[in-house]
Amino acid sequence: MLDTGRTMTVPRALWVLLMLTSVGVAEVLLRGQTARASNRVQKIHREYQDARHRLWQLELELAVLRDPQRIRERAEALRLDVVPPSAEPTKNADRSDRAGGR
Numbered sequence: 001m002l003d004t005g006r007t008m009t010v011p012r013a014l015w016v017l018l019m020l021t022s023v024g025v026a027e028v029l030l031r032g033q034t035a036r037a038s039n040r041v042q043k044i045h046r047e048y049q050d051a052r053h054r055l056w057q058l059e060l061e062l063a064v065l066r067d068p069q070r071i072r073e074r075a076e077a078l079r080l081d082v083v084p085p086s087a088e089p090t091k092n093a094d095r096s097d098r099a100g101g102r
Helices: 010-064 069-076 091-098
Strands: none
Touching: 010 069
């Protein structure tokens, strides 16, 4: 008497081998995808850090350029007439208001 429930037949062995091979291939593919995703995350993080550093540099440069003393020095170097702000609107301001701010 053959007990087919407990013996390993050739088709069953091939099926088990095929399943184990499929699992192995799937694991290798998933590891590759994980490695690529990790590299992409690291690249994006590096770009983000570079952008933050550049933003900080530009904000610092803007703060230096907005310094009142720096503005006076640049105006003098360019020989511009600097007029302190007054409470009365100038003629040019009146014209720009009537022209819709243009």
